[in-house]
Amino acid sequence: MACVCVIDDQAMMRDSLAATLSAQDHKVFSFDNAQEALTNIRQRPYDVVITDLRLPGMDGVELLREMRRLGLDVPVILMTAYASVPTAVEAMKLGAFDYIQKPFNPEAIEIVVERAVRERRILRDNEVMRRTIEDMQASRRLIGQSPAMRPVLDKIERVARSSATVLITGESGTGKEMVARAIHAASARAEQPMMCVNCAALSPTLLESELFGHEKGAFTGADRLRKGRFELADGGTLLLDEVSEIDPGLQAKLLRVLQEREFERVGSSITRRVDVRVIATTNRDLRDWAAKARFREDLYYRLSVLPIDLPPLRERVEDIPALLEEFVSRVSSREGRPRPKFTTEAVELLMEYAWPGNVRELQNLCERVCVLEAGREVSGATIRPLLAGPIKAATMPTDEVRYRDGQILADAERDLILKTLRRFNGHREKTARALGIGLRTLGLKIKRWREEGTFEEVRGRRMQAV
Numbered sequence: 050m051a052c053v054c055v056i057d058d059q060a061m062m063r064d065s066l067a068a069t070l071s072a073q074d075h076k077v078f079s080f081d082n083a084q085e086a087l088t089n090i091r092q093r094p095y096d097v098v099i100t101d102l103r104l105p106g107m108d109g110v111e112l113l114r115e116m117r118r119l120g121l122d123v124p125v126i127l128m129t130a131y132a133s134v135p136t137a138v139e140a141m142k143l144g145a146f147d148y149i150q151k152p153f154n155p156e157a158i159e160i161v162v163e164r165a166v167r168e169r170r171i172l173r174d175n176e177v178m179r180r181t182i183e184d185m186q187a188s189r190r191l192i193g194q195s196p197a198m199r200p201v202l203d204k205i206e207r208v209a210r211s212s213a214t215v216l217i218t219g220e221s222g223t224g225k226e227m228v229a230r231a232i233h234a235a236s237a238r239a240e241q242p243m244m245c246v247n248c249a250a251l252s253p254t255l256l257e258s259e260l261f262g263h264e265k266g267a268f269t270g271a272d273r274l275r276k277g278r279f280e281l282a283d284g285g286t287l288l289l290d291e292v293s294e295i296d297p298g299l300q301a302k303l304l305r306v307l308q309e310r311e312f313e314r315v316g317s318s319i320t321r322r323v324d325v326r327v328i329a330t331t332n333r334d335l336r337d338w339a340a341k342a343r344f345r346e347d348l349y350y351r352l353s354v355l356p357i358d359l360p361p362l363r364e365r366v367e368d369i370p371a372l373l374e375e376f377v378s379r380v381s382s383r384e385g386r387p388r389p390k391f392t393t394e395a396v397e398l399l400m401e402y403a404w405p406g407n408v409r410e411l412q413n414l415c416e417r418v419c420v421l422e423a424g425r426e427v428s429g430a431t432i433r434p435l436l437a438g439p440i441k442a443a444t445m446p447t448d449e450v451r452y453r454d455g456q457i458l459a460d461a462e463r464d465l466i467l468k469t470l471r472r473f474n475g476h477r478e479k480t481a482r483a484l485g486i487g488l489r490t491l492g493l494k495i496k497r498w499r500e501e502g503t504f505e506e507v508r509g510r511r512m513q514a515v
Contacts, residue, residue, distance in 0.1 A: 050074045050075060050076060050298070051076070051096035051097060051162070051166040052075070052076045052078075052093065052094065052095050052096050053070050053075050053076065053077050053078070053096065053097050053098075053099065053125075053162065054078050054080070054081045054089070054090060054093075054097070054099070054414070055067060055070070055078070055080070055085060055096065055099050055100075056079075056080045056081075056082070056083055056098070056099070056101060056104065056109075056112070057079075057081070057100070057101040057128075057285055058081050058082065058101065058104055058105055059101075059224050062101070062151075063079040063080075063416045064079075065098065066079075067079050067156060067160065069155045069159065069347075070158075070159075070162065073159055073162075073163075078093070078095075080371055082104060082105060082106055082107070082175055082299045083104050083106065083108065083109070083111070084101065084106055084107050084111040084357040086098075086100070086112070087107070087112060087116070088117075090116065090121060090123065091119065091121065091156050092397075095123050096123070096124075096165075096166050096169050096170075097123065097124045097125075097126065097146070097162055097165045097166055097169065097222075098116075098123050098124070098126070099125075099126045099128065099158075099162070100125065100126070100127060100128070101127075101128055102114075102127050102128065102129035102140075102500065103129060109125075109129070109140075110127075110139060110140055110143065111340035112125075112146070113125050113127070113140060113143045113145055114143055117143060122172075123169070124128045124146035124147065124163055124166075124168065124169050125145050125146055125164040126145070126146055126148075126162070127140050127145050127146070127147075127148050127149070128148075128149050128150070128151055128153070129150065129151060129313055130150065130151040130152075131150045135472075137267030139328055145488045146161075146165045146168075147161050147164075149161060154463075157172075165411070169172050171240075189233050191205070191224070191227060191228065191367040192365075192368060192371050192372050192375055193365060193371070193372075194371075194484065195365040195366075195367040195368045195369070195486070196367075196484065197360040197364045197365040198360065198365050198368060201228075201357065201360070202360060202487045203231055204288045204357055205228060205231055205235070205357065206235065208355045208357065209232045209233075209235035209236045210230055210234075210236070210237075210317065211232075211355065212326050212327070213326075213352045213355050213356065214236075214237075214307060214327045214328070214329070214353075214359070214417060215229070215232060215326075215327075215329070215330050216292075216331070216353040216354075216355070216356045217329070217330045217331075217356075217357075217359065218330070218331055218332070218333075218334075218335070218355045218356065218359070219326065219332065219358060219360070219361070219408055220332055220361045221332050221364070221406070221407065221409070222239045222362075222406045222407030222408055222409030222410055222490040223359040223360070223361060223408060224359060224408050225290075225330040225359060226245070226288065226290060226330065226331075226458065228357060229286075229288045229328045229330060230243065230288075232286075232328060233285070233286040233288075233326075233328070234476050236286070236326070237396045238284065238285050238286055238326060241282075241284040241285030241286070242281060242282055242284070242285040243282070243285055243286040243288065244278040244282040244285070244286070244287050244288070245287075245288040245290060246259055246260060246278050246287070246288070246289055246290065246293050247290045247511045248289055248292055248293075249290070249291040249292050249294040249379050252267070253296035253298065253299055254294065254408075256296070256299060257299055257302070257315055258271075258277065258315050258469060259278060260275045260277050260278055260279055260282075260299075260302075260303070261277040261279060261302070261313065261314055261315060262274075262275050262277030262279075262280055262314040262315065263275050263277075263314050263315035263316050264315065264316035264317045266312055266316065267314070267315045267316025268315070269315075271316070271344075271502060272461035274314075276314075277312075277314065278313060278483070279306060279323050279325055280314075280321065280323060282323075282325045283323045283324060283325060284324055284325075285325065285326070286325070286327075286328060287325050287326070287328070288325045288329075288330070288501040289303075289327060289328070289329040289330070290330050291330065291331060291332070292330065292331050292352065293331040293332075293333040293335060293344060294337065297345070298343070299349050300412065302344045302346070303348065304345065304347060304348045304351060306323075306325075307327060307348075307351045307352070308351065310322055310323055310325075311323070311325065315452065329352045335349045335352070335353070336349065337389050345454060346433060349379075355457075355510065361407050362407045362408055362410075363404050364413065366490065367486050367487050367490055369399050369400050369411070370396055370400075370487075372411055372412075373396065373399065373411070373415065375392065376392075376411065376412050376416075376497070377389065377415050377417035377418070378388060379397050379421060380415055380416050380419040380420075381419050381423070384419060384420065384422070384423075385393070386419060386420070386423035387423050387424030388419070388423075388424070388427070389419060389422040389423060389424065389425055389427045390425070390426050390427065391427045392426060392427065392428050394428060394429040395427050395428055395429050395431065395432045395491070396438070397429070397509045398429045398436075399411070399432065400489075405437065406437065410437070414432075414435055414436075414511060415419050417435060418431075418432075418435070432492045434507075459480070461492075462494075463498060465484070466480070466494065467481055467482055467485065468489065477491055477492065477495075480509065
């Protein structure tokens with residue numbers, strides 16, 4: 050069934066077309082002038098428009114031209130009793146789907162409408178698929194050029210060339226699954242399947258079946274043979290999300306697969322060999338868990354052959370503007386809404402927030418803003434109620450974190466910045482670019498140090514040329 054708009058100033062023709070198309074289960078809306086019809090077309094999702102060429106006021110070609118100007122890509126079928134080649138050429142140039150001459154029999158209009166509806170749906174499906182693919186590709190792009198992220202991106206590139214097991218650690222919402230997908234996409238296994246298992250979402254029995262598969266009749270409810278994720282991912286990559294939640298008994302079986310590359314389905318004695326690269330993620334400290342016997346130590350070392358630790362968003366605030374741009378662009382495009390415009394005050398507020406939910410929290414905030422504030426200016430007052438926690442500068446820890454030689458991390462950061470400032474004779478823009486941080490971030494740090502009285506004196510050295 051399709052939604053069809055019929056426009057003709059002759060009541061008999063409108064009623065005839067409506068009856069013919071309704072008999073084919075189409076929903077028909079009729080109008081006697083193009084202006085009224087255009088208003089309705091802008092409000093209702095039509096599948097096809099059928100309009101007479103000659104109409105009082107706005108004619109069929111003018112209607113078509115105005116629809117294209119407004120971005121309404123509904124197929125338009127023009128009909129007239131006064132067919133002429135120049136008019137037909139003009140209509141087709143403007144994108145008319147077809148051009149038919151009165152009088153016509155019901156079968157002819159049914160065929161044209163059916164073809165227009167079919168092509169319209171194909172184009173719509175293609176557009177949905179295109180947007181889905183773009184969203185998938187965009188979701189795999191890792192954004193960040195902050196000092197905290199650059200080493201991570203470099204390590205991902207090097208790790209992707211290997212087939213060794215990878216352990217990705219980091220707080221919830223830092224993008225561990227995205228990193229796993231980026232590694233797979235950049236690896237030699239990119240053309241092979243990547244399977245994912247959420248280890249925290251399944252009971253031990255179900256997780257074992259999910260990983261290794263089961264034979265028919267292996268347990269109650271196993272009414273057919275099922276291949277597990279290791280088998281399905283053969284030649285590709287298997288992502289074990291939240292690997293820390295695997296039951297201790299199942300950890301031993303997982304260790305065997307990683308060591309020997311072989312397993313048995315539940316209820317089977319046949320050993321199967323697989324070639325699967327395993328990438329595991331966790332927000333736990335598995336080294337500490339292994340030391341406390343909460344996680345198998347041998348499995349921990351087998352998983353962490355190539356470890357990658359993702360920094361929380363509060364340690365990479367310089368990446369927030371780029372992440373904001375990406376998320377807003379992606380959501381607005383998907384929703385078909387005008388983009389909101391963030392004020393400088395709003396962006397600064399986002400950079401001062403601690404982000405307990407990390408990148409996922411920022412993405413959720415962008416989704417909300419794109420829907421509720423589409424096309425509007427977004428100020429700090431708009432943003433503040435959407436933040437879950439108190440606003441505070443997202444600075445790196447100081448007293449709690451020290452280098453091995455006892456140097457406080459904040460002192461090391463200040464020392465590096467001041468050395469770089471000296472190198473560029475106090476030129477802040479060049480300093481910020483060299484350090485990979487924002488000019489505003491650099492300015493805020495210098496301002497804070499001035500207020501603290503630590504700007505002029507650093508470890509006994511005088512600050513020069515700043």
